[in-house]
Amino acid sequence: MRAFEYASPTTKEQAVSLLGNSWDEAEVLAGGTDLLSLMKDGCVAPKRLVNIKEIRELRGISAGGGGLRIGALATIQELLDNRAVSRAYPAITQAAEGITSPQIRSLGTIGGELCQRPRCWYYRAGYGLLATDEQGEPLVPSGDNRYHAILGNAGPAYFVHASSLAPALIALGAKVRLFGPDGVREMWLDQFFTTPLTADDRETALKPNEIVTEIIVPTALGVKSATYEVRQREALDWPLATASVALSMSGDRVRVARIVMGHVAPRPWRAAEAEQVLAEKAVTEEVAQKAGELALNGANSLSRNGYKIQLARVAVKRAILMAARGGRG
Amino acid sequence: MQRDEKMKEKGSGLSRRTFLKVSGISLSVPVVLGHRTIKVAGAEVEVYGPGKVPIALTVNGAKHTAEVEPRVTLLEALRHELDLTGAKRVCDRATCGACTVIMDGKPVYSCSVLALEAQGKQITTAEGLLRGDRLHPVQQAFIDNDAQQCGFCTPGFVVACKVFLDKNPNPTPEEIQKGLGGNLCRCGTYVGVRAAVAQAANQYPNRKGGGNQSTSKGGR
Amino acid sequence: MAEYKWPEPEKRSLIGKRISRVDGPAKVSGKAKYTYDIKRPDMLYGKVLRSPHAHAKIVSIDTSAAEKMPGVKAVKVIQEPGTEIKWAGDEIVAVAAVDEPTAEDAIRAIKVTYEKLPHLVVEEDLSAAGDNAKPAAEQTAGEPEKAFGEAEVIVEGFYGLPVITHCCLESHGSISEWEGDQNLLVHISTQAVSNVANQIGRPLGIPAANVRVKQDHIGGGFGSKFQVDRWDVTAAQLSKMAGGKPVKIMLERDAELMVAGIRPSAYARVKVGAKRDGEIIAWQSESWNTGGSGGGGSPPLPYVFSVPNKHTQHTGIATNTGSARAWRAPNHPQGCLVTMSALEDTAARLEMDPLDFFLKNIELAGRFAEVYREEFAIAADLMEWKKNWHQRGAKTAGPVKRGLGLSLHTWGGGGHGSNCDVIIHPDGSVEVKMGTQDLGTGTRTAIMMVAAETFGLPLEAIKLMIGDNQFPTSGASGGSTTIGGVSASTRRGTLDALEQLFEKVAPSLNVQPADLEAVAGRIRVKSDPRRGLSWKEACMKIGGTAITTRGRNPGPGTLNSSGVGGVQMADVSVDVETGIVRVNKVVAVQDCGLIIDLKTAESQVYGALIMGVCYALYEERIMDARTGRMLNPNMEFYKLAGLGDIGELVVHMMTGKAYDERGVIGLGEPPVISPGAAISNAVANAVGVRVPSLPLTPDRVLAALQYPDREGGSSKNGGNDAGI
Structure with a gap:
């Protein structure tokens, strides 16, 4: 890790003032589980670290009439332990359960989980976010891409977004609030995620001098939700594909469906076609399977990740069936 | 730096060669012991480093002081400055759990916490679970069930199990299977660990020894 | 002169019991210094x-x-x-x-x-190795061509396992x-x-x-x-x-995984010829591997079974990767996977229960045929094999398919050269000094148990010092040679010391030294156990200078030997929609002669099974062909099993008569040989096709289901476009 200076402000105003106008000036430290690894691997080398954990207003989870407010500093463990969340938003709880390390859950924050950087092994080995060789040629399409993107992978980004919570939150219609020098910005979480076009871009709409302050999830009355992860190990492991599904029900028929896949694309991936096929239908094995197929309609495998198409189809199918059963597996 | 950030020489009062510039952050090259205070958003905020700064850590109930750079992790501070080497550095990337310590009642990877951030927190390591020479029930259960071989993952595992049991005093086998996913062992001691957690929870007597043609089941 | 043998079973107070390792407290409290x-x-x-x-x-x-x-x-x-x-x-x-x-x-x-x-860093495709491929060994026995001509069934297959690393937690x-x-x-x-x-x-x-x-x-x-x-x-x-x-x-973690040791890969095209009744008559294999830029040895093929007619050919491929080092049972897991997979495939073609098939050919296993037979009977019972086994791929409803597989293995494990000093002080304290090391296998505990057993003392009465080259030399801990070596040198040294003590004590009890025994903290007369002295009193007879002896291995008497057999059975579930394999249960039945500490011996087997689950399902060194770099030199993508990934493990140690009599034999390596083969066979039984290469990851499983005839089956776009 390269040397840096460290500050630990107590208000969000102080925090953003301490941040820089470019990414190499400063990084936000929250849980630290990803950031410190990135710094040890030399993927980022900020001159200053701004620890936001002492900013009290960023903490806490509250459920009320307007839905759910998750402070950016709420930990994954707090999310898991929150009864209101598991009762009304099983998709979120199930996504959090997939992060099987209690240590990561205790340190890791929601804000950090959404802003974590790709686990692409070329990126982590120092080939840059877009993983190119010295001549600028991309390494992923002809390299070992077994864990890379099957959707949105026309380039130049081939990695998958690593967030486990984002698909669930997007499926449930969450918004994200950011705070920067110009005050508060709010946007759909779906729009928060972006696909980088250059190696200096990031994977979110966050600017270098902004922080995530909270996530707002609307009430889930009449909504059935679930997350299904295809993950190899019970030990801490990255999913190979995930799907989160939220079904607004009218009786036993789906009124509106939202389906979001994770670990399949450089950003959480909304499956619009699949959502439409569920509308006004009762959930059956056949409908769920059809949705799974449609969800992967535009998928393109790289040289050795074709199997992920199958995994994502299964994840979508199983998440839909789970959601219809009220979030039970 | 943006806006009205002003620098005020305070803290250690040592001289610095480089100051914050308007357009961005520059690092001071010489070793600065202590901190400086800058004014941001109408408040004074202390900025530490990049050189060594004094820190105070509360570990196993005792207060320790040391001087470390901000880039030193809690794990490295424990090992190098406090000579508490129970927590091990193995993956150093928040994966394997060998560095697990308890911070304010929660299990954390000390490789992924900066020493500076850990100030003001109650830190407990495997060494701190002892009461004098008496082993903690989890430690005793690790011995009774031979939940260690080379033992390099063991202190971290013991700590993880202790916090797990604090939260789940009567775990089901399935909860044990799912609740300890943050620690890895290379020798393969998980059968012993599962049994140790169950024993520590229930305080049931140790398996009886002796006998030929023994069959041992590591299911649970 | 002392008679160098182990105490009779009924007289053992410590040996063979489950004793907690003596360095447990230091390890669990974080005080053990590495x-x-x-x-x-x-x-x-x-x-x-x-x-x-x-x-x-x-x-x-x-x-x-x-x-x-x-x-x-x-x-x-x-x-x-x-x-x-x-x-x-x-x-x-x-x-x-x-x-x-x-x-x-x-x-x-x-x-x-x-x-x-x-550079060349990948070797699964032999034809791409060019000049880096060097023919290493070719062997013919019997008349393979003629035998294949006579075979009623010929089964061909491709099998492999990649390079894995040691990944020691302490680098x-x-x-x-x-x-x-x-x-x-x-x-x-x-x-x-x-x-x-x-x-x-x-x-x-x-x-x-x-x-x-x-x-x-x-x-x-x-x-x-x-x-x-x-x-x-x-x-x-x-x-x-x-x-x-x-x-x-x-070493940093990445260096530890890149340069500090690998297990060579192995890939093989195999042809097996058999009679309709299951008799194996012919074997042919073309195998290759890499052990880095130097050699990696060659896997023993066919493994354990001496097929009477065989032709084997092996090629070593030099790659620009870190060098091979001995990896727990060098070359055996590779030979075992290739052999047991090919034989299981043959049994499946014959529609025979592989247990019957293996037993039918068990005489080909030579010296340990009878051991295997006994062990299979016990394992089958513990696994309820006959009740649970089904023909390969037998259809059950739903996406999750269950299957059983088995394997067997052998190892040497003879004791290495070992020396120790044994000192009995006049105040009764006892020291043993040996230039050995405890890898976590329980070596300290075993040495102290042997010394305490000989002297009739409790374990804590022995002060043991190891881990220092100023102590008498003892061999390297490899090849499962340590337990046989250190237990024998300790036994000889302590028996000699005890004999000297008896000589000092005998006159005061008016008996001959040979009439004495050391039991339960006393030196007493064998024929009249009430007559005797406490250990402390007895040692006071030593005089001013402590008794010092040198224990040695090898030496007189039969305290250890070499050669073991073991069998394993695995029960797995495979989700055929996702390719995810879960181990439900593994049974290991293992022979290792006389067991010193049953508790740490069982731990060795549990640990070996878990290491086996790791390399069967998760572990592989992933090299990038273009950059020449290892892509997973970390513990995030160099995957090891966690506590929730191993299923139920059942360990049965073969002890008692006919086993104990062979003396002490090493155990560390043999049980790690079979898990890959047993688990791979169980997966084939579950899903109906062979997944050719380890680890059994979703991409490989789905590829095998989709293209059952494709060689390799590693994730060359595995499972693409498969239906749900």
Whole structure:
């Protein structure tokens, strides 16, 4: 890790003032589980670290009439332990359960989980976010891409977004609030995620001098939700594909469906076609399977990740069936 | 730096060669012991480093002081400055759990916490679970069930199990299977660990020894 | 002279019991000090700059900036410009500095330029290896061509397993410091305390006699820590450059996975010929592997079964990757996977229960045929094999399919050369000193148990000192040779010491020394147990000078032997929609002669099964063909099983008559041989097709389901477009 200076402000105003106008000036430290690894691997080398954990207003989870407010500093463990969340938003709880390390859950924050950087092994080995060789040629399409993107992978980004919570939150219609020098910005979480076009871009709409302050999830009355992860190990492991599904029900028929896949694309991936096929239908094995197929309609495998198409189809199918059963597996 | 950030020489009062510039952050090259205070958003905020700064850590109930750079992790501070080497550095990337310590009642990877951030927190390591020479029930259960071989993952595992049991005093086998996913062992001691957690929870007597043609089941 | 044998079963107070390891308290409390934990006064931290290229020539090295940095005490160029580098991660320059951050900064300040050369880092495809492929061995027995002509069934298959690493949790490394310019003190993480001095003395130009070596605890070795490595020599050189201050170099995790040891891969095309009734008559295999730039040995094929007519051919492929080291049972897991998979496929073609098929051919297993037969009967019972086995791929409803598989293995495990000093002090205290090491296998506990058993004392009455080369030499801990060696040398040394004690005590009891026995803390008359002295009283008869004996192995009497057999059965579930394999249960039935400590012996088997689950389902070194780099030199994508991934494990040790009589035999390696084969066979049984290569990851499983006839089945776009 390269040397840096460290500050630990107590208000969000102080925090953003301490941040820089470019990414190499400063990084936000929250849980630290990803950031410190990135710094040890030399993927980022900020001159200053701004620890936001002492900013009290960023903490806490509250459920009320307007839905759910998750402070950016709420930990994954707090999310898991929150009864209101598991009762009304099983998709979120199930996504959090997939992060099987209690240590990561205790340190890791929601804000950090959404802003974590790709686990692409070329990126982590120092080939840059877009993983190119010295001549600028991309390494992923002809390299070992077994864990890379099957959707949105026309380039130049081939990695998958690593967030486990984002698909669930997007499926449930969450918004994200950011705070920067110009005050508060709010946007759909779906729009928060972006696909980088250059190696200096990031994977979110966050600017270098902004922080995530909270996530707002609307009430889930009449909504059935679930997350299904295809993950190899019970030990801490990255999913190979995930799907989160939220079904607004009218009786036993789906009124509106939202389906979001994770670990399949450089950003959480909304499956619009699949959502439409569920509308006004009762959930059956056949409908769920059809949705799974449609969800992967535009998928393109790289040289050795074709199997992920199958995994994502299964994840979508199983998440839909789970959601219809009220979030039970 | 943006806006009205002003620098005020305070803290250690040592001289610095480089100051914050308007357009961005520059690092001071010489070793600065202590901190400086800058004014941001109408408040004074202390900025530490990049050189060594004094820190105070509360570990196993005792207060320790040391001087470390901000880039030193809690794990490295424990090992190098406090000579508490129970927590091990193995993956150093928040994966394997060998560095697990308890911070304010929660299990954390000390490789992924900066020493500076850990100030003001109650830190407990495997060494701190002892009461004098008496082993903690989890430690005793690790011995009774031979939940260690080379033992390099063991202190971290013991700590993880202790916090797990604090939260789940009567775990089901399935909860044990799912609740300890943050620690890895290379020798393969998980059968012993599962049994140790169950024993520590229930305080049931140790398996009886002796006998030929023994069959041992590591299911649970 | 003492009679050198083990006590009769009914007289054993400790041997064969479940005894908790003596260093347990130190380990669970974090107080056990490993080399990684040692901090010496004024110690400097060493770091190594490594080659980013798999094959290159060093053009230039500029260390000037690093040398000028405050806190940097020594900079050592390990390989000079002009040197050809043959794998990524090879050592180029090392520095020693006052702390780790400074050493890291210094490494970053070193500029090295390279001339890149073409590299080869992958070997699964033999035809792509070109000149790097070197024919290694070819063997013919019987008349294979004729036998295949007579075969009623011929089964062909491709099987493989990739390179895996040792991934010791305590990385390799050492701390060296000089006393003057001729005496070196080395703390080192090693499997061979008694062998280090000679290895490090030579390159440093000092006599081995001037090297003191210490190691209290070691955080895993698995075969990768026999040798003194270049970084160890470098640490000593840096120490000398820094005026003798201690210099510590422990490998970073990525280096540990790249350069500190691998298990060679193995890939094979196999043809098996059999009669309709299941008799195996012919074997043919063309195999290849890589062990890095040097050789990797060749897997024994066919494994265990001496097929009467066979032709085998092996090719070694030199790759630009870190070198092979002994990995727990070298070459056996590879030979076992290839053989047991091919035989299981043959049984499946014959629609025979593989248990019946293996038993039908068990005489081909030679010396241990009867052991295997007994073990299979016990294993089948524990697995409820006959009730649960079904024909390959028998259809059950739903996406999750269950299956059973089995395997068998053998190993030597004869005791190594071992010496110890045994001292009985006149005050009754007892010391045993031995230049051995405890890898976590329970060596300390076993030595103390043997000594305590001989003397009729409790375990805690023995003061044991190991891990120091000033003690009598004892062999390296490898090849499962330690337990046989140290238990025998300890038994001989303690029996000799006891005999001397009996001679001192006998007159006071008016008996001959041979009439005495040491039982339950007393030296007493065999024929009249009420007559005797307490141990302490007895030792007072020694006089002023302690009794000192030297225990040795080899030596008189039969205390150990070599050769074991073991069988394993696995029960798995496979989700055929996702390709995810879960281990439900593994049964291991293992023979290892006389067991000293049943508890730590069982732990060895549990551990081996878990390591087996790791390499069957998760582990592989992933190399990038283009950059020549290892893509997963970390513990995030170099995957090991966790506590929730191993299913139920059942261990049955073959003990009692006919087993105990063979004396002590090593156990560390044999049970790690079979899990890959047993689990692979169980998956084939579950899903109906062979997944050719380990690890059994979703991509490979789905590819095998979709293209059952494709060779390799590694994730060359595995499972693409498969329906749900």
